[in-house]
Amino acid sequence: MSPSLYRPPAPKPIRAILALLRSVVVGDRDLLALIPKDAYQTDVAPLGFSRRKIVLVNDPAAIRRVMIDDVENFPKSDLMVGSLSPLINDGMFVSAGAVWARQRAMVDPAFSHMRVNRAFAAMDGAVADFEIHLDDLVMRGERLSLERAMSHLTADIISRTIFSQKLENAVALDFFNAWAGFQDSVANIDLKRLILGKAWEEVAQSPVALKAASVIRSHLGDLVDQRMAPGTPEKADIVGDLIAARDPNTGRGFSRDEIIDQVGVFFLAGHETTASALTWAFFILSQQPGLVRRLRDEISDTVGSGDIDFAATKKLNTVRNVFRESLRLYPPLGFIPRVSEKDTVIKGVAVPRGAMVMISPWIIHRHENLWTAADRFDPDRFLPDREKAQQTGIYLPFGLGPRICIGAAFALVEGVLILSRLIRRYDFQAVNPQNVRPISHLATRPAGEIEMYLQRVEARAK
Template identity: 30%
Template sequence: MSVETAASNAARRVGTPQLEGVPLLGSLFDLTSDSLGTYLRARHKHGDVVRISAGPPGLRAELHCVFSAEGAQRVLATESANFRKDNPFYQEIRDSFGNGLLTSQDEDYLRQRRLVQPLFTRRRVDGYAAAVAAETAQTLESWQEATDAVVDVSVEMMHLALRAVARILFGTDVDATVDVVDRCFPVITEYVLRRGYSPANIPRSWPTPANRRAAAALDELYGVCDRIIAGRRAAAGEGASVDAGSGARTDRDGEDLLTLLAAAQSADDGSFDAAELRDQVLIFLLAGHETTATSLAFSLHLLARHPELQTRAREEISRVLGDRTPEAADLERLPYLTRVLKESMRLYPAAPVIGRQAVAAAEIDGHAIPAGATVILAPWVTHRHPDYWPDPERFDPDRFTPEAEAARPRYAWFPFGGGPRACIGQHFSMLESVIALAMTLRAYEFEAVDTEIPVSAGITLRATGPARCRIRPLRATP
């Protein structure tokens, strides 16, 4: 009996509800046209564990969707060893962006995490604040030339976040890498998405137009990374290294992250070779700019639609910062602005869907999950679950007061994942977002031109339409 048939039979035995689909193809068209809406509809109609079938017989995917906070905690944390990143989607990301922290598993992941962890301590990440502030100031200055005083915050925040993470990774090589990433990433991510969601794929080596376009983009992206890495590896032997065992600080604290990665080593784990360095760089570029850009863009757009909350945030910024450039310590001094970001990440989580594969049979919320089953978590749905979020579509930053957070289940909100594979860069993302948002709101007032932004689930959440805001300068930009 096939794994697919066994999974289907086991789900039927325990009565796991199934979302209705069409004959032969199930919910394939619904998932490909609007996966986020399909998951919302599944929870609304059938509850917290729902089975969705998609694809023709013989190639059909059986998705076991888990929408409760308790279920998410079991998959990501308490039983995380049983739920692996073994699905085809992660394999496609791995094949394009490498075997870095996002995609690696088992001993590869543990070794990488041990080597990288000392570079993402709170103290070291706080040292990146000046670079974020500098890139934000440059973006704000460019808006002085905005046509009709209108900017698309989705486009602008993507550019800002990319420049910030590239500056932190590459230092003085930022301009060359930003141009290549801007040109190549869209080609590669579309290719990954198309293959990741397809029931069957032809080999990447076949010379089809799509394969050739993707290969050319990967060659260009790999080339620029490899050239910069070669220079850093040559320089890495000229100074003290970063001890990944003790986390001891060295004389490299002022250098870019790639130089620190090239120098990272420990007695047990060795160091990264050139290919491993490239894998880490590509994953940091992918995860480090798209996620933060999403949070920033939707925070600005939501505040543009709620002027009274925008005013409240700006009053806090003015009271705390005055005219000075924000610093890392200001993250704790801007609680309302932080709540704005958290509420934006609730409504628009940068990772709206998380996939895993069950190694062994499990039970979640009273439903059997067969061994080999594809398990889907959807922050997009859990973040709108009425059991945790009254009036869930309403934008209300005060949902994230300390008292309100303490009253909810831990995994009612999980934009950074959770458990042993929680995002290593979550403090960096919050630091960058608070600094950039504070400087932006201090300099400009925002009014929404597009009142709704259509979105879809890619590797990260994507705006599929414009997110334009009319801006009015409030003070000279830094």
């Protein structure tokens, strides 16, 4: 390991009982600070002190069993399904069995390689508009609030690629605020429930989360209705694909409400996740000037000062590896909980029916026995030779198996495009880097704002 490798911020793991006490006293609902030190060393072990048993699974063969080989016996956690269903009903992220299989078959084509290529122009247009906003900020000498900005940008990209519409007016603001409200108040990060709740207990959602979900669904309903109105011309976007999709067995299409469920899923799963990954990538780059120089050289060797088009995003290997390494150290979904349908045993650990089986990309990606220099930022670990030497099944920012993220290719292209365009154009200087620390609510995000001063690269060079 090179001694110069950067170690980006992470909570210092402490003993389990102290971690629990800390959470109760501080009350920040942060799941990362609850992880005890031995979680990063163990294979499979009971976790914490809850009424409902929680079993942590870090061993690659056991992860494979839960997420691939024996997937029917480990469905998604009821706690997560219950919290998200006011927003997305039985939409794809939470549905199961035959309902899920039909949805996945109908939605898959909208995220094929060809369709991601088609969505590229909309992504690029959103980044170009975002640059105008950033130039303005630079001119006024104002700070950028990194996470909010990334969240706006990725929501705009989802809006343009799903509905061919920019996210820019008062309705958009109401919609955007409702998302923030939903994420802050949704009950699946309720510590009390996690510790005291029984398996399959009905989750009562807070009125704030329910209100936010109904505001979001009503906006999405208006947009879907505009597109389904008779005589509306077809458009080449994701909602167009959903309207045209047919069940391969029955030939039936999605109903209006099912379309709202699925577009709700794309906003939910596809916007804060990518925003979180980009927030961490830009923060890390602000601390790594040598790496920024490498990226600029790669971009300039690949496209000169020309456009970064779809084909170019495939060639920018170091940029992609920076994005992938950010996803390793800060997986946007740090926890992928499952529930055991039966009494079973995983690697010698008894798992009763109803136990929560915790697959945690955050822990697996930082596991001391699975990675060399696990807590260091090293994008070159994804160079082909080094990647080949790694164990398989230990890198899972997009999940694994049949429920793997449908938007992974979309997100990778989007991430590489945004990183390369913005890093070529601006220097990022973090205002208080020493205060930055991650927490996990729905996504892995900074505990406070990360503020940045930006400077145009050409202006600095003069």
